[in-house]
Amino acid sequence: MSLLDSIRRPSYTGDRRCWPCTVVNVALLVVVAAAVTVVSFPLAVGVAAVGVALVYLRGYVVPGTPEFAPRLVSRLGLSPLFEHVPDGGEVRQSDELSEETSGEDVLFALFETGVLEEDAEGALFLSDAFWSAWAAEMASLREGDDDELAAAVAEAAPFEAAAAAEYDGIAVTGETQSIWLSRAHAVADAAAVRAMAEFDVPEPVRAPATTPLRMFLERCPLCGGDTEETERKLGCCGSGTVGAFDTPESEVLACADCGEVLYVFEDEAEDGTA
Ligand SMILES: [Zn+2]
Incomplete structure (x- = not known):
């Protein structure tokens, strides 16, 4: 040694x-x-x-x-910038909210255009019409090859970008930023942007809306399996990969069939007191 x-x-x-x-x-x-x-x-x-x-x-x-x-x-506020690649160790920079688009603006636009609806108790849910459109776009991206998926992600990116399949996901390179999306996120987000275009969601809102929309996924973008809210030990920065660290369990939306983590619910209470 x-x-x-x-x-x-x-x-x-x-x-x-x-x-x-x-x-x-x-x-x-x-x-x-x-x-x-x-x-x-x-x-x-x-x-x-x-x-x-x-x-x-x-x-x-x-x-x-x-x-x-x-x-x-x-x-x-940088956590969306980092996500572990399952087998490569690579930084992901995400298409996070642009400065002038607040979370409220995004929600309002999604209501206005009929993507989201509110029930009598004020809980948000995805409209059936939007879910159908989104699911159809996801199914078509899932059936296509890597190049088609990369092209769809490049088109969905909120900046001029080139995209290619890398590290079992999609790497998007623009002039000032680069993004790496897992395959599940790539399919979900590119399909969501396409479906939002069909619903005339204003363009500046589309990319910022992709992450919150993922919490409403009823089926897995990768395999089409049912999704479930569950507890999962995540990699140390909230990725879907179990990391080397003994981290506490997080509340996530994951695929019941293939196990892919699709959305991580933030633990607000812990964050506020730590
Ligand atoms: Zn799955």
């Missing part, structure tokens, strides 16, 4: 590397190294070099990172 092997921590590196933990650690290293330059520039370079090497070999250097990094990332 070499010295390097004794330092290496395989459960936090390679395929199992947690990108939010890595990014937070590198950001902290930059701050520390910058502070050390006041004392000595060569020392700062040394600190940075050793730190980066340790993050590379061990996944993180700051003790407790798996506990606080995901929370920090979520507190900063």
Whole structure:
């Protein structure tokens, strides 16, 4: 066993590397190294070099990172940017809400256009007409090949983008941002954007609406199986993959057949007190 092997921590590196933990650690290293330059520039370079090497070999250097990094990332509103690729370790940047489109605006537009309806108790549900349109679009994307799915996702992206199948999902590259969507999210979101176009949902609302709409999925975008609300241990930043960390169970919407996690319900109470 070499010295390097004794330092290496395989459960936090390679395929199992947690990108939010890595990014937070590198950001902290930059701050520390910058502070050390006041004392000595060569020392700062040394600190940075050793730190980066340790993050590379061990996944993180700051003790407790798996506990606080995901929370920090979520507190900063960045959690949609990170999602684990099932077998690749890759950052996902999501098509999150644009600044000028608030959650309320999205809901209002979805009501106005008949995508969402409200029952007597004020609970929201998907209109039958929209669900039919969405399900039909999902079925057609599911039957197509990777290139068709990639093209549909590129078209649905709220920016000029090129898309290709990568890491068992779809990578979308634009001028200023890139997105990686799992296959399930790619099918659900691209189909939702198409169905929203049929319902004349205003264009700026379509991409931001895709994530909240996923909580209403009645069937799995991947296999067509029934969905169920269930408890699941997630990867440390809310992905559908069970990560290397012993995280608490989260409330999720998942496929009863293939197990794919389709939506993670935020634990507001825990977030508010932590
Ligand atoms: Zn499924």
